[in-house]
Amino acid sequence: MHMDDMDELRAWLIALRTPGLGPGGLRERLDAAEGDIGRTLTQLRRHAAQLGESAQAWLAQPDEALLATDLAWLAEPGHRLLRCTEADFPPQLENIPQPPAVLFVVGDASQLLYPQVAIVGARGASAGGLAHARAFARSLVGAGFVITSGMADGIDGAAHAATMDAGAATLAVIGTGPDRVYPRKHHALATRIAARGALISEFPPGTAARADHFPRRNRIISGLSLGTLVIEAGLRSGSLITARLAAEQGREVFALPGSIHNPLARGCHRLIRDGARLVESAAEIIETLAPAARMLGAELNARLQLDTDGAKALQGVGDGVANGSCSTSAWCPDPEYRRLLAELGHEPATMDELVRRTGLSAAALSSMLLMLELEARVESLPGNRYQQLPGGSMNG
Template sequence: MNKQAELRDWLIVLRTPRLGPVGLRELLSSAGSISQVLAQLQRQASSLDAKAQAWLKQPDEARIAADLAWLAEPGHQLLRCTEADFPPQLESVPQPPVALFVSGDASLLLRPQVAIVGARNATAAGQSTARTFANYLAQAGFVITSGLADGIDGVAHEAALDAGLATVAVIGTGPDRVYPRRHSGLSARMEAQGALVSEFPPGTAARADHFPRRNRIIAGLSLGTLVVEAGLQSGSLITARLAGEQGREVFAVPGSIHNPLARGCHRLIRDGARLVESAPEIVETLVPAARALGTELALRLERAPAIKAERGQAAAGGWRDDPEYQRLLEVLGHDPAALDELAERTGQNASALSSMLLMLELEGCIEGLPGGRYQRLPGV
């Protein structure tokens, strides 16, 4: 099957009403390919509800054509759970997504991330705190991940972008929609310098039940979640709870007992979240997890046949003896270079190269610089 036909099958299946990620993953596991899943669904359509039956019998070709047109645009792609570069962090989330629509740099999803979330009606002090933490964590090499909402989310995204660094927004609409609309400028900046991520197909409007679903992805992508300000009914507490349930670190900034937006953070701290007063505390806590993620990604990509064919087998001695890593260090030299430059010099694809760079950065061989550039450290 050619790639376009396979992509079409994915879109038809993903748009099938009432077919959730758990059921779809089970079908993929048993059927083996998306084309076989679609064929099985069509054979067994009578067991599905009326809307699913109608869709599978006659998919909206105009809608599918619009989806394909969106995916054909530069910087747009559909990351599928069957691919080697699908973020492995998401396998531990409740009802892990089957596919993600991405606008921007999808390789950022493979880098160590910290979620920064909080109140939409954040105070000036809370916004200042979020900005300070986001700037420091981004400079330390973490991708800032949040939900593009008003308040703390938006400030965290802006702080990373203003520093010339990357940020990821997981959104509760289709990847072609901006919510809230006032963040259209921020969204455009993120597409150019970061990534917008959604499990909802193009054209999907904002719905209240979409946002808790996107929160599980924010928590799942991130090594840790920082809550800056949150009321007792804040959706940020859902993200924090999901992060804790997934075994991720949860951090909370304390506040005044007279500030209603501090109460959610205080509850998290009472329930076991780490009280933090400075960003370096978060970096120190997450370095081991970031190193483990780098190792896991390298092994995952190395096991993938397509990636192996492009990179060649690693030597028995590990990455330090791998000629591809030595080649990357050689072409990197000591002058800053962007990912696309390195891809051109080495012939590696972006996903494999991103994993290799992450490993080298965590091992102290290279340094990530503003603007998505990398530089070999002296003495290496």
């Protein structure tokens, strides 16, 4: 029996809201049922006693008003329940401990597939810390990375805002339901993020902010990202949890050193002592993560070929990621890179000439040129000049 879309969504929502099940339990049962949510729900009902009385009561008689509210939220434009059984569920989340079973998304879910860098740090950041967050966000965006963070006060908010000011998309993973904004003062920021990128939550609509939700949220921030940059953090900072999770997930952790007199540098210094990479410039992060970005691109491309249902959702990524003419997912779809290579031609050009020809800032151009250099498409010459290498154009 094939379920229609509404029945299927309803089945997912019942399973998600089953007390005591959690993402791990749901994924385990989904695997046993070969990804079929209808069969999963039947099995859950059959063995409800194992999950305890509240699960038994819920599965026997779910709260219809609550499900109706969830379905009404999902029916709104730009709202989506992204399920782990779908082709465009981010593959980088499959490799983390306790991966989420679903994500509630407001905005453009395809942004979750691009190579991401998480920027996190103190809520009560210093003016210098906020300036670093903005500068690193701008440079990383120039190299084609999507910036992911947690929409908290301080470093998170600065990184999100700077990314959007640079005309790029940003992702916010939140610790409440997708219909709530925390902190409240970030309402305008949340609206902007949803319009430019996406708000993401594993918690269903109506879920309020709770202290234990934030560490759970942090594993998704680090899990989506190829690397996590910690800019300022005290010794008891939530950012250190994100960094620890990133390290456990096998991802890169970068930390910005600071003054020994600044209490907000202590968390970063501890991370560096524990093996995080000390970084002073975005170029170091870009260089470290470029191979991982390429691998993610190749993985998405393979998935695109295998799954025709997912092809449409992944089209933009698949086109730019690894289709022979373009080997790295980090910048390929970006028309600015194409323009830069077209303007560069095959004669050496200075940075000033490139600024004049492309209309881009020197900061944006230097990170783009670095990315192209890593890809062996451009070489830097003495005198701050750049030259395209043979085979370095992007036609194709």
